[in-house]
Amino acid sequence: MSSSNQNVASQLRKLIEDGHYPQGERLGEEAVAEQLGISRTPVRLAFRTLEQEGLLKRAGKRGFMVREFTDADVHCAVEVRGVLEGLAARRLAEHGVSSQQREEFEFWIHKGREVLDKGYLVEEDIQSWIELNWHFHELIVCSAGSGVIADAISRNNHLPFAAAASIVIDKGKLSHEYRKLQLAQLHHELIFQSLVNGEGARVEMLMREHALIGIRYSELL
Amino acid sequence: MSSSNQNVASQLRKLIEDGHYPQGERLGEEAVAEQLGISRTPVRLAFRTLEQEGLLKRAGKRGFMVREFTDADVHCAVEVRGVLEGLAARRLAEHGVSSQQREEFEFWIHKGREVLDKGYLVEEDIQSWIELNWHFHELIVCSAGSGVIADAISRNNHLPFAAAASIVIDKGKLSHEYRKLQLAQLHHELIFQSLVNGEGARVEMLMREHALIGIRYSELL
DNA sequence: TTTCTTTCTTTTGGATCCAAAGTAAAGGCT
């Protein structure tokens, strides 16, 4: 069971997200090390990384505990992503979209149409959407002209419920999710329009609203 | 020379900010450990922390290097703080300001008036302003009802040029800086007004503009 | 002379050990 340093952080992240360690539980270095079959050293390194990511927090004088998240935290994390992606989009609009970026946008928008054009969703579509959605957002963030915004978003996305991929929740009610993705696709296309038109204020507002799909639209669609 | 784990990160942060290690320079664990008079272990831990903070980045397959920042990075870091503090302020406005928070705001605004009322700046005023300014911003961020926003801002503030404290730059031209702080004070008071009036949109806009004082107002004031 | 390969050096990752700090527990005192 080889585990390079970053891999340990990933494993721990997954264990926490999967609820293997309940929120608020205290994590001992020794215990975690034993569970992963490694020594304490890489665990200690991973703890520092996870602490910065906000998944762990210091438990008093000694050790770490799994951070507890309130509903307000979830809402805020989504809003944080909204304002940051909004900032990235506005900068891109103000700076201008290159022809290559334009093509990439069109490619991922086309992919989105492909998923939705048949009028309903199947299981595989969810993974397709997650991927194209990720690429679309990544394209905006990476085109903002500075890694600082990308970093801030990336750090925020370490909170599992904050990432853009968390749009699709309920795999049971696919017909219900279809309308959600339909709206998300509409957002994508509006955002693309605004970007190429250089409408900074509008694209920022659209991005911010787009981020809220996961938490404020569920009961309405 | 005792150096607890977090202290090592602080020391390294300071060394980097002071330009002791030039941007782009590769940092060896052994070398840094020797300079700080400690062993490699705490240095390795600190590197992971600094990496997450964005001050270090991985140098290829092996080791870390001091991250290089462009002008765009500086600008973005300030804008990131602006949108995040703006989000925090809007949430506070929408949620309502408690009477205790109101008193604290009034206290720090009063402190600001004290600094500026005599009509000019002296050396000591700078430190006073940095402190009251910090408290004012901290009050907004911590009142947003979720640690997630505070964390995001805190992480961004690890970039030295991004922190709100970086408003005062030139200690030589104090008369020049006076007008800047005068405007900042005006912002603070407008922000306070909007907050207590529940004007979410306005206070968000004000906070965002307020963040830009450090980079967009210098040549105009 | 250039390039590919092999060897050697440097540096990092992981494991283990020791000391120090924290916490829990036991015992003594009021």
Next chain:
DNA sequence: AGCCTTTACTTTGGATCCAAAAGAAAGAAA
């Protein structure tokens, strides 16, 4: 019996050691 003190145990922080990987340098072949 309750509380304080002292003791024992647990857990973390730092140092050192070893192995593996990356990089550099040297040597051989074309």
